[in-house]
Amino acid sequence: MPVIATRLIEWHKQHGRHDLPWQGNRDPYAVWLSEIMLQQTQVSTVIPYYARFMREFPTLRDLAQASLDAVLALWSGLGYYSRARNLHWAARQVMQNYQGQFPEHRELIQQLPGIGRSTAAAIAVFAFGQREAILDGNVKRIFARYFGITGYPGKPKIQNLLWEKAEASLPTSYRSGEIEIYTQALMDLGATVCTRRTPLCDACPLQQQCIAWQEKRVYQLPTTKPRKSLPQKETVFLLLAQQQKLLLTKRPATGIWGGLWCPPEIGTDIDVVSYCQHHLSINVQASVKLPSLDHQFTHFKLRIHPQLLHVVSESLIAPPQFIWIKPSDALEQGIPAPVRKLLKQNFLTDHV
Numbered sequence: 001m002p003v004i005a006t007r008l009i010e011w012h013k014q015h016g017r018h019d020l021p022w023q024g025n026r027d028p029y030a031v032w033l034s035e036i037m038l039q040q041t042q043v044s045t046v047i048p049y050y051a052r053f054m055r056e057f058p059t060l061r062d063l064a065q066a067s068l069d070a071v072l073a074l075w076s077g078l079g080y081y082s083r084a085r086n087l088h089w090a091a092r093q094v095m096q097n098y099q100g101q102f103p104e105h106r107e108l109i110q111q112l113p114g115i116g117r118s119t120a121a122a123i124a125v126f127a128f129g130q131r132e133a134i135l136d137g138n139v140k141r142i143f144a145r146y147f148g149i150t151g152y153p154g155k156p157k158i159q160n161l162l163w164e165k166a167e168a169s170l171p172t173s174y175r176s177g178e179i180e181i182y183t184q185a186l187m188d189l190g191a192t193v194c195t196r197r198t199p200l201c202d203a204c205p206l207q208q209q210c211i212a213w214q215e216k217r218v219y220q221l222p223t224t225k226p227r228k229s230l231p232q233k234e235t236v237f238l239l240l241a242q243q244q245k246l247l248l249t250k251r252p253a254t255g256i257w258g259g260l261w262c263p264p265e266i267g268t269d270i271d272v273v274s275y276c277q278h279h280l281s282i283n284v285q286a287s288v289k290l291p292s293l294d295h296q297f298t299h300f301k302l303r304i305h306p307q308l309l310h311v312v313s314e315s316l317i318a319p320p321q322f323i324w325i326k327p328s329d330a331l332e333q334g335i336p337a338p339v340r341k342l343l344k345q346n347f348l349t350d351h352v
């Protein structure tokens with residue numbers, strides 16, 4: 001048995017997390033949901049979302065039968081909305097292609113939308129007890145440090161090397177439950193001990209063998225991504241107000257905030273009043289510029305300039321692409337985080 005596996009399994013008995021709401025549940029649907037929610041998101045943030053989701057859609061069939069709008073509304077605030085769209089799409093594929101039975105093997109799980117190799121492996125481990133290696137961001141950090149691997153883990157060469165190490169570190173015995181404990185221990189170590197900013201090496205069960213610790217390179221590993229400064233984009237949100245309601249429009253299914261509700265958006269160089277007249281058939285009074293808002297995506301920064309406009313003519317635009325909605329009700333819909341912030345800051349008082 002590799003030393004790393006023995007030590008982690010032993011460590012987990014006392015120091016691992018044993019009381020997460022999705023633990024002890026072999027239902028592949030519950031395992032899958034928790035794994036997707038936990039991507040790029042902390043456990044404490046996920047717990048209430050997971051509970052609400054399981055209450056609303058207790059089975060994979062319930063999720064597959066739900067509307068995408070209902071799924072996005074429940075996901076609202078958790079971010080990375082493509083996860084919710086893929087979850088919904090994958091549930092429908094499991095119903096259609098596997099008669100509602102979640103596939104058991106990592107290779108098949110991995111073919112479902114939104115499930116990469118590591119997530120597929122985690123589902124195969126926790127739901128079906130299969131011997132598969134995981135390699136999410138936290139685990140990459142542990143292996144890069146433990147094996148002293150230099151180089152940005154996003155590079156294919158480094159990534160392949162880390163996968164080799166992940167495979168070679170798996171417990172070799174087939175004692176019942178061992179692979180699950182080992183995998184959970186890796187996740188827990190990454191979340192609580194071998195953290196990015198403040199690794200607690202003196203409390204780490206891997207300290208003796210850890211190359212980064214021996215060579216005093218803990219803070220240099222894993223190698224960070226070569227920095228490119230993010231481009232900045234600007235946009236104008238049209239906050240069209242009429243009878244205590246705001247106009248929201250559904251964004252296209254693909255692209256940023258796909259399928260979510262947002263105020264109509266235009267470029268900063270476009271005349272607002274004539275845009276409203278010609279593209280939305282709405283006459284507006286002079287606008288009020290509200291404080292701008294910054295939002296960061298993975299590949300760019302967005303500066304949002306909100307403009308409040310009072311509608312003076314009856315508007316004919318209507319669902320399904322547009323809705324007039326009270327700001328307080330909009331918070332219940334699938335809306336992106338900056339729109340939520342905007343509404344809370346400006347429209348739950350007396351602007352409208």
Ligand code: SF4
Pocket residue numbers: 142145146193194195199200201202204205206207208210211212213218
């Ligand atoms: S000794 Fe430190 S750097 Fe090495 S695995 Fe443990 S916590 Fe991470």
